[in-house]
Amino acid sequence: MLKPKTDPCIFLHGEPEDWRLLLGEDFVNELIRRLKHVAGDLDQVVRYILDNPGVAGVAVRGLVFGGPFREEWRLLAEGGYVDPGARARWPYVPNEEQLGLRIQISPCFLLASLSREVNYVWRNRASSLFKWVSAVPRSKPLEVFREAFPAWLREVAQSRGYAWVAWTRWRDRRNRALAEWLYWLDTGRMPHIDAALGRMYETALRTKKPAAEVLYVPS
Incomplete structure (x- = not known):
């Protein structure tokens, strides 16, 4: 069972060492093994998924997850789905301006x-x-x-x-x-x-x- 310390958004986070730290060696090695036909090391895996995010669900299909982010990973592994909502919380800035843009998806x-x-x-x-x-x-x-x-x-x-x-x-x-x-x-x-x-x-x-x-x- 894999217990990553972050949610699947890590696949859009282009820092290989952060992947290693937050996913753990077992998860990283499994991704390298599964994507060996297109990537030979972690740096190449990071670049490949960042360039082709639709493959993320395939890359984790069949894996079993635990830990605080298990539901997010289960959704991706079983159904190729992630929640569209924003994750970050920003410090309050008094602001009532309207930008006129509808982008309510992370x-x-x-x-x-x-x-x-x-x-x-x-x-x-x-x-x-x-x-x-x-x-x-x-x-x-x-x-x-x-x-x-x-x-x-x-x-x-x-x-x-x-x-x-x-x-x-x-x-x-x-x-x-x-x-x-x-x-x-x-x-x-x-x-x-x-x-x-x-x-x-x-x-x-x-x-x-x-x-x-x-x-x-x-x-």
Whole structure:
């Protein structure tokens, strides 16, 4: 039984040493074994899944999971599904601005196997993405979305901070998921995983705080 210390979003987190730390040697070695036809070591496995997130469910199919994240891993292993909701918790920034963008899905949802139901969730909860792409990219999504996201939006995140974006609104909802996208596009890492590892990050107020205190939402 495997007991990873994080959820399946690690597959979109492009830091091999974080995989080794949070997944453990047994899990890492099993992934290398299962993907040996396309990847020869952990660095190549990380790159392959990051470039082809739809294979994640196949890569873990049949594995048995325990620990605090077992349900998330079971959903992926048995049904090729991940929850579309945002994971990161951002420090509060007083903000009632409307960005006029509907992106209420975490980039982690790229790991879900495409189906009619999954496509409906994408179109219904992240309709603004389809102003910039015609379909959910199944190959190299990080590169595709880095090119597709409008420059003004990425500049807002870099100038005002991800937390500021997270506390803006789309109608009556906060833009937590949008902030995750912008962080991922800038760093190639998932913010809640960085937070779980205690990494520092810069808030909208340009002050430094331990990320684990303010970003991580346990499952």
